[in-house]
Amino acid sequence: MRAVTIQSDQSLKVEKFARPKARSGELLIRVEAAGLNRADLLQRAGHYPAPPGASDILGLEVVGRVEAVGEDTSRFKAGDRVCALLPGGGYAEYAVADEGSVLPVPEDMSAADACCFPEAVFTVWANVFDRAGLKSGEAFLCHGGTSGIGVSAIQMARLMGASKVFATAGTAEKCVLAETLGADRAINYKSEDFDVVIEEAGGVDVILDMVGGDYVARNIKACRPDGRIINIAYMDGFKTEVDFLPVMIKRLSLMATTLRARPNEEKRRLRDALEAAIWPHVMDGTLRPVLDSTFVLADAHSAHARMQSGAHSGKIILMMH
Amino acid sequence: MRAVTIQSDQSLKVEKFARPKARSGELLIRVEAAGLNRADLLQRAGHYPAPPGASDILGLEVVGRVEAVGEDTSRFKAGDRVCALLPGGGYAEYAVADEGSVLPVPEDMSAADACCFPEAVFTVWANVFDRAGLKSGEAFLCHGGTSGIGVSAIQMARLMGASKVFATAGTAEKCVLAETLGADRAINYKSEDFDVVIEEAGGVDVILDMVGGDYVARNIKACRPDGRIINIAYMDGFKTEVDFLPVMIKRLSLMATTLRARPNEEKRRLRDALEAAIWPHVMDGTLRPVLDSTFVLADAHSAHARMQSGAHSGKIILMMH
Numbered sequence: 168m169r170a171v172t173i174q175s176d177q178s179l180k181v182e183k184f185a186r187p188k189a190r191s192g193e194l195l196i197r198v199e200a201a202g203l204n205r206a207d208l209l210q211r212a213g214h215y216p217a218p219p220g221a222s223d224i225l226g227l228e229v230v231g232r233v234e235a236v237g238e239d240t241s242r243f244k245a246g247d248r249v250c251a252l253l254p255g256g257g258y259a260e261y262a263v264a265d266e267g268s269v270l271p272v273p274e275d276m277s278a279a280d281a282c283c284f285p286e287a288v289f290t291v292w293a294n295v296f297d298r299a300g301l302k303s304g305e306a307f308l309c310h311g312g313t314s315g316i317g318v319s320a321i322q323m324a325r326l327m328g329a330s331k332v333f334a335t336a337g338t339a340e341k342c343v344l345a346e347t348l349g350a351d352r353a354i355n356y357k358s359e360d361f362d363v364v365i366e367e368a369g370g371v372d373v374i375l376d377m378v379g380g381d382y383v384a385r386n387i388k389a390c391r392p393d394g395r396i397i398n399i400a401y402m403d404g405f406k407t408e409v410d411f412l413p414v415m416i417k418r419l420s421l422m423a424t425t426l427r428a429r430p431n432e433e434k435r436r437l438r439d440a441l442e443a444a445i446w447p448h449v450m451d452g453t454l455r456p457v458l459d460s461t462f463v464l465a466d467a468h469s470a471h472a473r474m475q476s477g478a479h480s481g482k483i484i485l486m487m488h
Numbered sequence: 489m490r491a492v493t494i495q496s497d498q499s500l501k502v503e504k505f506a507r508p509k510a511r512s513g514e515l516l517i518r519v520e521a522a523g524l525n526r527a528d529l530l531q532r533a534g535h536y537p538a539p540p541g542a543s544d545i546l547g548l549e550v551v552g553r554v555e556a557v558g559e560d561t562s563r564f565k566a567g568d569r570v571c572a573l574l575p576g577g578g579y580a581e582y583a584v585a586d587e588g589s590v591l592p593v594p595e596d597m598s599a600a601d602a603c604c605f606p607e608a609v610f611t612v613w614a615n616v617f618d619r620a621g622l623k624s625g626e627a628f629l630c631h632g633g634t635s636g637i638g639v640s641a642i643q644m645a646r647l648m649g650a651s652k653v654f655a656t657a658g659t660a661e662k663c664v665l666a667e668t669l670g671a672d673r674a675i676n677y678k679s680e681d682f683d684v685v686i687e688e689a690g691g692v693d694v695i696l697d698m699v700g701g702d703y704v705a706r707n708i709k710a711c712r713p714d715g716r717i718i719n720i721a722y723m724d725g726f727k728t729e730v731d732f733l734p735v736m737i738k739r740l741s742l743m744a745t746t747l748r749a750r751p752n753e754e755k756r757r758l759r760d761a762l763e764a765a766i767w768p769h770v771m772d773g774t775l776r777p778v779l780d781s782t783f784v785l786a787d788a789h790s791a792h793a794r795m796q797s798g799a800h801s802g803k804i805i806l807m808m809h
Contacts, residue, residue: 298739298741379732383730383732398732398735398736399736400736401732401733401736405731405732405733405736406729406730406731406732406733407729407730407732408727408728408729408730409704409727409728409729409730410726410727411700411704411719411722411726411727411728411744412722412726412727414719414742414744415719415720415721415722415726415744415745415746416746416749418619418743418744418745418746418750419743419744420619420741420742420743421735421741421742421743422739422740422741422742423732423735423736423739423740424736424739425736425737425739428737429739
């Protein structure tokens with residue numbers, strides 16, 4: 168099969184690989200589409216190695232058809248159209264996934280559209296709902312509101328009954344998109360101070376952040392009492408001075424997680440929960456896929472360049488054929 | 489009635505006050521004993537003002553008998569022996585408490601012994617169990633292991649099935665006490681690096697901290713994946729640089745709370761939960777009161793000096809008579 172490898176000079180190259188085999192509990196998927204994630208850029212740069220046992224091939228999510236099932240699987244069969252969260256190996260014609268990280272995909276949804284969801288829905292569920300516990304009636308702020316994660320987070324918060332949804336984005340067009348997706352108020356972080364806007368609007372209960380740096384202090388400012396701030400990345404830096412006085416006075420929680428390194432059983436637990444709460448809205452089309460662009464596998468470097476530029480809105484997808 | 493007031497030079501003085509009245513939902517308690525808390529020292533120094541509506545008189549917990557009941561109370565009646573968590577007003581012959589912050593006290597337990605529990609049990613429950621969610625089978629580290637909070641936290645973690653309980657303390661004698669109360673391993677922080685000891689022992693899932701400062705980074709080091717660090721004070725400083733990389737990689741939560749400013753309904757919810765899980769062990773004597781010393785009301789300044797010195801182990805109590 169063809170798959171993308173990282174060369175020693177960090178360039179990407181399509182090479183021939185042996186097709187992987189489904190081990191016990193796994194499915195072999197014939198990949199139609201693979202999603203890009205910012206973690207792929209970090210891994211390519213050498214900062215986010217694959218966890219033990221995972222493929223060295225890039226790619227954390229795919230859409231395709233089940234080609235073969237390993238022992239001790241029960242739910243899916245060859246030919247089923249599925250999407251999957253992967254610990255690696257997605258930029259390839261075939262990929263293996265733990266059955267507990269797999270979800271069904273409607274027959275009539277394009278592979279590129281379907282591939283907008285797996286990593287985003289898993290990540291938002293695991294962080295905003297499972298860990299930070301956003302409840303119906305609470306207010307939510309999503310940074311990176313038009314990122315692949317953000318476009319799902321805004322819609323999911325709305326679906327789950329958030330009282331108010333704020334989003335940040337870097338252009339007027341992106342702010343319009345965020346509001347179209349359900350944000351009550353999108354804040355252009357280049358022209359407005361989000362923490363001031365949100366504090367004046369009464370604050371929020373949960374913040375999903377991937378910026379870090381000085382956003383740590385500004386998120387604390389934007390939180391209501393008993394608020395939860397959850398980071399899935401720290402693009403502006405991991406190290407920052409924190410004043411814990413307002414954290415204590417407002418009884419806040421500063422949380423951070425990654426998804427990739429979690430055990431399979433934990434991913435299965437998350438899959439089961441999000442399948443009950445969110446996935447019906449994917450299957451019936453309520454949750455809108457926001458597709459930025461597609462690239463063929465051999466053009467993965469251009470797909471990475473687009474993500475690196477930050478010009479995209481929604482998901483960037485690699486097509487196998 | 490007599491009560492302790494803070495003079496403009498921060499000295500303490502016993503003065504005459506009108507006896508407070510039980511408003512709707514409140515009980516008037518004839519106080520036998522009032523507990524000292526570190527927050528009292530902060531309030532005296534002007535750093536921790538009473539929340540709106542609370543008495544300016546110091547004191548966050550008392551033991552005594554119900555003298556009168558306000559309207560819309562139902563559970564307690566005049567003559568009942570009780571303890572109460574207060575937003576203020578405890579260093580006095582009479583105090584009012586919201587009925588949802590009151591718990592029964594055995595007739596045969598001394599007032600000083602009974603007064604070892606209310607603030608400590610509320611605080612440990614609210615932080616270690618309710619917010620940080622310490623579960624049976626998880627490992628726990630309690631800083632300040634022989635503080636009024638610590639002596640209850642060690643015992644409560646043990647009762648609730650913690651797999652391993654660590655505590656820090658500043659003398660060999662205090663370490664012995666912490667281990668007598670149920671700590672598997674007490675660490676003298678003056679001669680050992682707690683973070684190294686605990687990391688080598690496999691880490692902990694929940695940490696109760698009141699130190700802050702460089703303990704923030706050291707707590708992060710001592711935590712296992714999915715660990716929760718919860719602060720009830722930052723005696724070594726609120727401001728510190730945090731490296732969020734290990735927070736993210738280990739999927740940690742950094743939390744902090746105060747109890748005093750929470751709404752009465754929230755305190756009632758906590759009271760109901762801790763009464764079910766912990767209070768039976770107070771009533772039957774399983775949870776051991778650790779009384780450091782008692783002082784008469786007029787000697788409150790000596791009680792404060794003892795707490796300030798850090799020489800105490802367990803609770804310092806003011807006796808009304």
